[in-house]
Amino acid sequence: MMKKQSLTKTMNPGVHFLINNAVPIIFIILVAFAIPITGLSGKYFIRELTTRISRNSFLILALLIPIMAGMGMNFGIVLGAMAGQIGLIFITDWRIIGLPAMLLAMLISTPIAILLGYFAGIVLNRAKGREMVTGFMLAFFMNGIYQLVVLYGMGNIIPISNSSILLPRGYGIRNAISLVSIRQVLDKFIPLKIGGILIPVGTLLVIATLCIFIVWFKKTKLGQDMRTVGQDNDVARTSGINVERTRILSIVISTVLACYGQIIFLQNIGNMNTYGGHRQVGVFAIAALLVGGATVAKANISNVFIGVILFHTMFVVSPRAGKELMGQAQLGEYFRVFVSYGVIAFSLALYAWRKRIEKENKRKKAMALKRGILVK
C-alpha cells in the first residue's frame, strides 16, 4: 500500500488507475467483445458461470494467505490438489458413497496435505526472493513423486482392493476414475433451482464459510504476524516473530485449503483425470486471481470473485468465439491457454517493473537527501 502511494504523487490519478487495473480492464473489454460474437443464450451462459464459480472459487481462495505472508502466488497449491486426489482414490477404492465419502476423503488427505505443505514451506524458506519460480518447479518435482506413488506404488505396496480402478496389469491407478459415488453431493446437498438453473447452495455455503474464515484469520495473532512478515522480514524478526515458522504455516494452510478445493472441484466434475487433473490447478487459479486485479503482494476476497467471473466467462466464450470467427474451435482453445499464461506473464512483469521503479525512486531520494546534507 505504502509503496503505491509514493508512486501516485508523480502520476495523474486517471492514468494511475488504468495502470493499476490494467489486467481487469483489458479482460472486461475482451469479454465484452467476445460475448456478442458467440451468440450464446443468456440462460446457458448463467448456468455455466454459476457452475464454474462454485467449482473454482475455493481453490482461488487458497492462494490468499501466502500472499499475505509476502510469499507471492503459491504455485505449490498443486501439492494440495495431489493430496486431495489421493484421498479420492482411497474412498473410491473402499466404495463409500455420498457426502460422508467426501468428508472422509478430506479427512484422509488432510495429513498428506499438511506434510506436503510443511515440506514446501521449508523449501521455499531456503529460496527467499524466488518463492514463485521455486514453488512452480517444486510442483513439477512432486508430480514425479506423485506418479511414482500412484502409478507404481498403489496396488503394489499400498493395497488397493477395487480392481476396477487398477490398471489391467494389476497395479497402478487408471488414468480416469469415475467419481460417480460423490458426484455433486455437496452441490445438491441443499437442492434449489431458480428458473431451471441448479444453484449449488451447499458449495456456495462452504465458500462463504471460507471467506469468513479468511476475514477472521487476518485479525488473529497469526494473521497479523503474517502481514508483518509480508511487509518486512527484518522488522518482523526484531519484533519477535518467528519468520520461518510463520511462512511455513502460511504455506501449510494454503496447501490444506487447496486440497479441499480440489476435492470440491472434482465432486462437481464427477470424474477424475488421475495424472493430469492437478497439473493446471495452480496456473488457472493464479491467472483468475490476477485477472481479478490482485498483485503478487496484495490480494483480497473481492479479487477472487471478480477474477473467477471474468476469467471463466472467457473460458466459456473463447472456444465458441474461435469457431464463429475462424471456423475452428481449436483456435479458441489455444487462445484461452495463451490468455491464462499471458495474464500471469503480464501481471508478474508489471508488478516487478513497478517494484523496480519504486526502488530506483527511493534510491534517488536518498541520494538527494545525502547531497542536501553535504551542501549544508
Next chain:
Amino acid sequence: MNEKVENIIENVGLPRIIIFFFLVSLFALAPIVGVSFETSINDVIVRFAMNGILVLSLVSMVKSGCGLNFGLQLGIIAGLLGAVISIEMQLRGFAGFFTAIGIAIFIAVILGFFYGVLLNKIKGDEMVVATYVGFSSVSLMSIFWLILPFKSPNMIWAYGGLGLRTTISNEGYWLHILTNFFQIKIGSHINIPTGTILFFALLCLLVWAFFRTKIGTAMTAVGSNPEYARSCGVKVNKTRVISVILSTVLSAIGIIVYQESFGFIQLYMAPLYMAFPAIAALLLGGASVGKASIKNVIIGTFLFQGILTMTPSILNNIIQSDMSEAIRMIVSNGMIVYALTRVVRVR
C-alpha cells in the same frame, strides 16, 4: 578425512553425487540385465550431440546475471519458424539446413532483443517472468501455426483442416545432414554422428572465444558485480540484452540441430516444457543460478542424457515396467529446485 568428504559433498552438491552414482550403477547393471552396452553408449552419444546446443544456449544469460533462461522457448519458436520456412521454400540439403538457421537467427535476434529489454525492466524477478513469457509465447505461436498461410503439401493436413501439422517430417530436406557427415561406424551398433558433434564443438568454441573478447568479459563482470561493472564504464543494460540475444539465437540453432537429428519438427504445444530438461542438464553439470561454464554444459548434457537413455532400458529389464517418465521428472525438476534453494543472492 571425514572433513574432506564433507567438503567434497558441499562443493559438488549431494544431488549431483547421487545422480552420478545412479548413472554409474545403471551402466554397471546394463550387461547383467542383458541390455546391450554398445547400443546404450550409441544412444547417449547421439542424444548428447542432439541436445548439447540447447544447453549451451543457457550459459550467456547465467553469466550476465539474468539467471537460468526459463524462456528458452522463445528461441525455439524462432528455430521452428526458420525450419518451417526453409521447407516451404523447398530447399534441400545443406542449403535448406543453413537457410533454416539463417532465418532462425534473424527472428531470434529480434525476439531476443525485446525479451532482453523486458528482462531489464524486471531485474530480480527474471526467472518467474521468463517462465511465463516462454509459456505464453508457445501458446500464442500455436494460434499462428493454425493461421499462417503455409502451402507446402508436406506440412499442411492432407484432408483439409486449418494450419500446419503437429509434427512435420524433415525427411528429404535436411534429415541427418550433420549426423551423416563423416559418420564413423564402430562395430555394428555404434554410429558416431561426427558432423553434429563437430557443429556443437564449433559453437562451444565460439562461445568460449566470445567470453574472452572485451564484450564477453564485460558480460561476466555484469553478472558477478553490476555496480562494479557500471563504475568501470560497462553499459549494464546493453550487455544484458546482448547476452539474452545470444542465448535466444543459440537456442534457435539448437532446436534446428535437434530436429536434424530427430527427424521431425514438432509444433504447437510441443516446445512448452523444453526449457526444463536443458536447464536441468546445465545444473547437473555443476552450474548454479549465478555461475556456468562450457565444461558444465558438456558434463551436464552427457550425464543428463545418460540417465534419460539408460533408465528406461534398464528398469524395463529389471521390473518389467517403465518408470522412466517419473524418474525423469524427479531428477530434472529436483535438480532445478535444489539449485534454486542454493542461490547466493547478490543484490
